[in-house]
Amino acid sequence: MLDKDGIAKRIAKEVKDGYYVNLGIGIPTLVANYVPDGIDVEFQSENGVLGMGPFPYEGDEDADIINAGKQTITTLPGASFFDSAMSFAMIRGQHVHLTILGAMEVADNGDIANWKIPGKMVKGMGGAMDLVASAENIIVAMMHTNKAGESKLLKKCTLPLTGVNCVKKIVTNLAVLEIIDGGFRLLERAPGVSVEEIKQATEGRLVVEGDVPEMKL
Amino acid sequence: MLDKDGIAKRIAKEVKDGYYVNLGIGIPTLVANYVPDGIDVEFQSENGVLGMGPFPYEGDEDADIINAGKQTITTLPGASFFDSAMSFAMIRGQHVHLTILGAMEVADNGDIANWKIPGKMVKGMGGAMDLVASAENIIVAMMHTNKAGESKLLKKCTLPLTGVNCVKKIVTNLAVLEIIDGGFRLLERAPGVSVEEIKQATEGRLVVEGDVPEMKL
Amino acid sequence: MINKRVASVTEALQGVRDEMTFMLGGFGLCGIPENSIAELVRLGIRDITCISNNAGVDDFGLGLLLRKRQIRKMISSYVGENDEFERQMLSGELEVELTPQGTLAEKCRAAQAGIPAFFTPAGYGTEVAEGKETREFEGKMYVMEEAFRADFSIVKAWKGDEAGNLIFKGTARNFNPCMCGAAKITVAEVEELVPAGELDPNQIHIPGIFVQRIFRGDHYEKRIEQRTVRKR
């Protein structure tokens, strides 16, 4: 079974040379730490920066330079700042190649819900609706089940949707899955996790074909 | 009767303190020369400059700094350069207060035609269609009649339109007129021009109320 | 040059009234018009609508206006950093319209640019699209969104000149440029206000035509929400 860093590490392997990538808050942010050397990528943050670098050294933080998670950041050579309209021109115009974000629920048709629990929690969608409606490649990073142990990979989302038919791949603490016509296709198992355990934890239609390899990190 | 500079001089009196103004090619360009001291205005050129100044001194011209008439220009303190999308955001968003442009024909309902003579001449509308569809105040600067002596102030435009119901005022070599419901209302006569002469030269409905003063320049 | 300089925040906000709609720049607490928000609190106007990506935190930014119950309605994309906000919203005291962030930005930019409506894929198939026109272009579905209409845009820039030209810094830029000229009156507060001619015309982010009033803000706290650092 993977921890959060493990999930980030596995997702980092999906990041290809030349990609512009938008990382959501939480696990996705960790992905930046695991992109292999020799893979040139640039991270976009929808609040208006391209070419994000690591956190600043203590004392160097600048209130005017943050990411979408409101964290102080630095920029790398070749970076640029821009306004929100241009930032979403990048996203909506499909110039950002890959979006990695968290989810509360994903359905086996690629629907995703991650912004609202009616009557309980409403943080808002932020840029997530624009991202999932636009990106050609969307990877969800999340735990396979919620705190109550219930599956987050469903036949149908129960929460208000963020986007429809948009998720391409899901990396959880248990597995890597891709959305195919009619279900979650199991691609890889997390180290030490059996297909049976994944089946148990998946409410939506799970497609298992042949031997499912254990993931390499 | 006014010459081109006279028309420009008269129009300059319509330019109020605090106005952003777009000047078309030809007579309108001359208006900048006659704005009285103490009236603060900024001239916008739709190719991407605000705060245009006079032509450069010989030898100072810069191929990268021109106006919409493709003339080399200078800028004044407070000027800015921007792209075409932002330039027309200024125009379409009604941030430019006054548009002064030439016309081939104006109709007594405020229609204007100035971009095409079917089968003969097609230069294109440039920014004129955006300007006339957007500006709250549009003044046309033109000769009252064409080279064949025919009126350019018509009941109905015969040429393809640039915009509908948009012209507010017309300054010609003979008169100042405003568009009111149902006609050209004669406001002022050019020096030495009689109401009768203006009537003769106006094909559209001319509204003459009381004594029409001679214009002061 | 048309001079947009006003002497103080009080002069800059002349004309604000109860029930008006305000656009306010900033992302989180980054690039918010601190001085103008303080003045809105001081003026005590009520039942206002705020268009702002976020709602501040409990004791800073728009949170100050929320705490005094001056806001009747918020139009935002993300409001997750504010307990008082969540309380007022869940109790129904505060009306909230949540809008995708890119749509929020584009609705501002559309107002600035005289575009009454546009199509975006964001929110298609979700409750955000309910009651809105949808349409297919090239095999993909889109939602029609309309430009915002507001009385005041209040933005914060880094440098400005008397002509109203603005330059923003880093990610404090965010929604501020898109909101300039997107309301009847745009007020810009800046950290540094210089005479016209001192800024390079080629490096201006927002030309002065989009700004009606500009003043130098007296004080910027620039609070950081998530101070994240690494060891040297």
Place this chain on the structure above:
Amino acid sequence: MINKRVASVTEALQGVRDEMTFMLGGFGLCGIPENSIAELVRLGIRDITCISNNAGVDDFGLGLLLRKRQIRKMISSYVGENDEFERQMLSGELEVELTPQGTLAEKCRAAQAGIPAFFTPAGYGTEVAEGKETREFEGKMYVMEEAFRADFSIVKAWKGDEAGNLIFKGTARNFNPCMCGAAKITVAEVEELVPAGELDPNQIHIPGIFVQRIFRGDHYEKRIEQRTVRKR
């Protein structure tokens, strides 16, 4: 950093073919991609569609492509400076779609920004609106216009870096920024090409994400159409 630098104009224009649609920056002869146009002439590709505000003059700019009959269709707002153009158009050899200048700019920007369609007042009630959807917003009539679709955008900037970031100069900016990222491939030619990190991230007009290939142009004539001066 994702390196966008290519060695030459030939490499930059790899993949251009007959019948493709090109966006080309520039207003008149100001800010046109001179080196790329020369290469298109040299390559001799035919039956192309050009989206460009103007069509050059008889012996410079897009006029060079017109003279060699490489262009089948022009989409422009103003074409009044080119006799050969007028001749080809009136004789029917050249297809011409005239579009209001602001609409042209916005159709580029819409393509860049993933907005499939928007409403503009420009051209309402004229032949430009024929066959297009019109609609009333707040008592005013608007025309619906769709984003352009093109194969290549070819733009010219003043300075650029290896990451594809661009800075334009003066009014040579014009349509160039709006066309970046508005086609499948965007090629930028620049007067000065510097390593990543040399340009101030706060002063970049177009981030490199909108540019696929960048090269330094060998030669810029920068011809002036209307040399207007005053005496000292």
